[in-house]
Amino acid sequence: MNFRTAQNPGHTDSWYAASANDKHVRPALEGAVEADVCIIGAGFTGISAALELCERGYSVVVLEAERIGFGASGRNGGQIVNGYSRDLETIAGRYGRGKAVELGKMSLEGGDIIRSRVAKYGIECDLVEGGFFAAFTDKQIREMEASKTDWERYGHTGLEMVSKADVQKYVRTDRYAGGMIDRLGGHIHPLNLVLGEAAAVEGLGGRIFECSRVIGLDTGARQVVRTASGSVAASYVLVCGNAYLSPEFPEISGRMMPVSSQVMATEPLDAGLIESLLPANYCVEDANYILDYYRRTSDNRLLYGGGIGYGGNDPKDLTGVIRPNMLKTFPQLKDVRIDYAWSGNFALTLTRIPHIGKLSDTVFFSHGDSGHGVTTTHLLGKILGEVVAGHAERFDVWASLPNLPFPGGKTFRVPLTMLGAWWYGLRDRLGL
Numbered sequence: 001m002n003f004r005t006a007q008n009p010g011h012t013d014s015w016y017a018a019s020a021n022d023k024h025v026r027p028a029l030e031g032a033v034e035a036d037v038c039i040i041g042a043g044f045t046g047i048s049a050a051l052e053l054c055e056r057g058y059s060v061v062v063l064e065a066e067r068i069g070f071g072a073s074g075r076n077g078g079q080i081v082n083g084y085s086r087d088l089e090t091i092a093g094r095y096g097r098g099k100a101v102e103l104g105k106m107s108l109e110g111g112d113i114i115r116s117r118v119a120k121y122g123i124e125c126d127l128v129e130g131g132f133f134a135a136f137t138d139k140q141i142r143e144m145e146a147s148k149t150d151w152e153r154y155g156h157t158g159l160e161m162v163s164k165a166d167v168q169k170y171v172r173t174d175r176y177a178g179g180m181i182d183r184l185g186g187h188i189h190p191l192n193l194v195l196g197e198a199a200a201v202e203g204l205g206g207r208i209f210e211c212s213r214v215i216g217l218d219t220g221a222r223q224v225v226r227t228a229s230g231s232v233a234a235s236y237v238l239v240c241g242n243a244y245l246s247p248e249f250p251e252i253s254g255r256m257m258p259v260s261s262q263v264m265a266t267e268p269l270d271a272g273l274i275e276s277l278l279p280a281n282y283c284v285e286d287a288n289y290i291l292d293y294y295r296r297t298s299d300n301r302l303l304y305g306g307g308i309g310y311g312g313n314d315p316k317d318l319t320g321v322i323r324p325n326m327l328k329t330f331p332q333l334k335d336v337r338i339d340y341a342w343s344g345n346f347a348l349t350l351t352r353i354p355h356i357g358k359l360s361d362t363v364f365f366s367h368g369d370s371g372h373g374v375t376t377t378h379l380l381g382k383i384l385g386e387v388v389a390g391h392a393e394r395f396d397v398w399a400s401l402p403n404l405p406f407p408g409g410k411t412f413r414v415p416l417t418m419l420g421a422w423w424y425g426l427r428d429r430l431g432l
Contacts, residue, residue: 010025038234065213260308274300
């Protein structure tokens, strides 16, 4: 076992796991317990729902197959990106203007939930405000301008276009033709955020069991969720496994595809060097279909992510995928050591819109945030809490959106999706 992983067993060997504020392992579920609500999955969605419910006075048990934040919630790029994986005009075109208006009302809420909980519970997760979207081409700039106009229609006043001459205020590279800043964006240490929220759940009486993989759900007057060594009897069950969902729920997992993204972190850099690369300390995301994303960390590393693996398949050499792109952006880092490299899966839906619904009147689920999970999971976790409390209005908006299976089923969904990604990647390279 890698020494760093041994310091936080059960997590991938990431900078996040190594720098987590809370490394203690919660016990596995033993025996039969009862609760008002049993939540399956201790990532952002499950913990967000648990905190919403505990604040409302419900008794809550959370079952996690591995560790809190084991999946994408504890491995992602740590960027607060507002909205969804498809813009509101696309949503309006698909589902009607009324649906776009309803989703538009909620589109900034995920970031607000994060900030309010960080403040309320004193969560130490390195919250820094501000994000920058980088454009390579004039076409991408025009798309950002249209997106800005669309966002402002829904009340987002924190966006500002950036000329090529002003790019250097946010990122010192010659790669970009311009971009857009989002003053309501930002970045965090995601594992410390979900651990801090989990501690808040426990402080309100919620119980979290790690290493407690669900192996069955018995339905009846009360739902009984079973693990290898225990069970939870509950009035309601929330299924929040996302890309790491148990195969016990094929009705949900069959409508998503796990997709891996790769991340690495450099050695700590000289303060002057890291400040010269990202002088505003904004996180950065480029506008390509298969995009790069990066930011500064609290200990002056550059955390750089990118690449994609449909079906959750990882490349053999993680740094070999990411490092060349990092050096295109910052060639001055050619001699810098890479201390950590890891990957994680997120859940992709065919529509790129989250899939939220119910398996029965007492079993609800949410998954498929499709790469926009940091904020969306917080919103949808709260909405799952609302529906348990009898307030289904916002849940019903999401549940009414059509969710489609991938063409070709599990056998052909990966090659067909890869073909589509190749086409959009070619368009990016050609500037089309």
